[in-house]
Amino acid sequence: MTTKQRILDEALTLFAEKGYGNVYVGQIAEAVGIKAPSLYKHYKSKQDIFNAILDEMKSRYDKQADALNMNGSDVNADANIFSSVSEDELVKMGIGLFSYFLHDEYVCRFRKMLTLEQFRDSELSLLYTKQYVDNPLSYQSAMFAMLTVGGVLAKEDADVMALHFYAPIYMLLTLCDRQPEREAEALKILERHIRQFSKIYQP
Amino acid sequence: MTTKQRILDEALTLFAEKGYGNVYVGQIAEAVGIKAPSLYKHYKSKQDIFNAILDEMKSRYDKQADALNMNGSDVNADANIFSSVSEDELVKMGIGLFSYFLHDEYVCRFRKMLTLEQFRDSELSLLYTKQYVDNPLSYQSAMFAMLTVGGVLAKEDADVMALHFYAPIYMLLTLCDRQPEREAEALKILERHIRQFSKIYQP
DNA sequence: CTTGGCAGCTAATTTGAATTAGCTTACAAT
DNA sequence: ATTGTAAGCTAATTCAAATTAGCTGCCAAG
Numbered sequence: 001m002t003t004k005q006r007i008l009d010e011a012l013t014l015f016a017e018k019g020y021g022n023v024y025v026g027q028i029a030e031a032v033g034i035k036a037p038s039l040y041k042h043y044k045s046k047q048d049i050f051n052a053i054l055d056e057m058k059s060r061y062d063k064q065a066d067a068l069n070m071n072g073s074d075v076n077a078d079a080n081i082f083s084s085v086s087e088d089e090l091v092k093m094g095i096g097l098f099s100y101f102l103h104d105e106y107v108c109r110f111r112k113m114l115t116l117e118q119f120r121d122s123e124l125s126l127l128y129t130k131q132y133v134d135n136p137l138s139y140q141s142a143m144f145a146m147l148t149v150g151g152v153l154a155k156e157d158a159d160v161m162a163l164h165f166y167a168p169i170y171m172l173l174t175l176c177d178r179q180p181e182r183e184a185e186a187l188k189i190l191e192r193h194i195r196q197f198s199k200i201y202q203p
Numbered sequence: 204m205t206t207k208q209r210i211l212d213e214a215l216t217l218f219a220e221k222g223y224g225n226v227y228v229g230q231i232a233e234a235v236g237i238k239a240p241s242l243y244k245h246y247k248s249k250q251d252i253f254n255a256i257l258d259e260m261k262s263r264y265d266k267q268a269d270a271l272n273m274n275g276s277d278v279n280a281d282a283n284i285f286s287s288v289s290e291d292e293l294v295k296m297g298i299g300l301f302s303y304f305l306h307d308e309y310v311c312r313f314r315k316m317l318t319l320e321q322f323r324d325s326e327l328s329l330l331y332t333k334q335y336v337d338n339p340l341s342y343q344s345a346m347f348a349m350l351t352v353g354g355v356l357a358k359e360d361a362d363v364m365a366l367h368f369y370a371p372i373y374m375l376l377t378l379c380d381r382q383p384e385r386e387a388e389a390l391k392i393l394e395r396h397i398r399q400f401s402k403i404y405q406p
Numbered sequence: 407c408t409t410g411g412c413a414g415c416t417a418a419t420t421t422g423a424a425t426t427a428g429c430t431t432a433c434a435a436t
Numbered sequence: 437a438t439t440g441t442a443a444g445c446t447a448a449t450t451c452a453a454a455t456t457a458g459c460t461g462c463c464a465a466g
Contacts, residue, residue: 003443019319025425045425119219119381129378161399163374171336175336227453237413238414240454248455
């Protein structure tokens, strides 16, 4: 990995832990293993580093969204997959989503950073909401719409079903961001949540 | 209101918007209507102001928790109230909780501040989790346990019911913290959530 | 009245973080 | 070989924010 990338990487780690305002360029440099003034060979200011992180992040997100079909209403293509989903598969899906958000090297640090900077400007608010609220909800809403039509689940409002399915995942995720030591506990209740979800939405 | 209190008040507002590290004592002073050095007649440092906010906050919380019985397992006292709760009452309860958290002058600013400082030290993590996750969940879990015994709702795992009821409220709350302009929309989906919750947990 | 101390002010002072200047080395291309 | 440039360093410089010093006016207790 090039120095220029390592700077972004270490800066992201620090911003995610302490927030932009509480991180000094000297700390970033030290983490990278160079002296502070050398940072300026790569970026013209601290803010510039932050912006570069944002840019990289946006481009990664677009790719990832395309890959996972989490962006558009492209779920129809997967209609066949969704036409039969067992309770166990729903559990695996929920835990998979949770674990990915919680442990993915990049996604996880980026989410924490956004958490700390979300009130600073409206671009960041929008980004946070899109990534962790609106997109997951609309994707899952489309999925549950399939599943109800397919007769796998009861015919209830799919938007609300998505909320019932996803909001607990989201809450447990933010809990584990704060207290990673509670992950095991979170996973247990998460599984109980999904099994009960599956039961109460039985057609 | 005394100057000493006004300092805490304005500081809290600023910390909630920008985060501790991005607020300058001069801004706090200006908001109060005095000069920065005068702050030091009341608090010995910026950090001291922050600590005072935390202290005040803790004491307020203890009082409020006692008042609302949101702390202990004191729900049993209210068993009679809970033995018959209609869907409309559940809606009112959920929206009431949401609106209180979102609009209460003090609670709201304090939550935003905690959001921005939550990763800084474990005391703040604990506090956040207790106030916005563990306590609401355990209170509602106790409530739903009542309601299932009373035959008002289906006999399912009350912890998970609490999660299903509260997690959407929590998620919509953090959404509105970021994007207050979406409150009306949040309230609509919140009501749909609770009505559907009530329906799927019909005994 | 007069005095003590609270709460404010202006004017330093200190501190420390961000950035710039200017030098050095390595190495790749001519 | 020479030269140009990328990427590092140390040593300034700048600048802003936190805090301290020391003065003033007010007013309440004696």
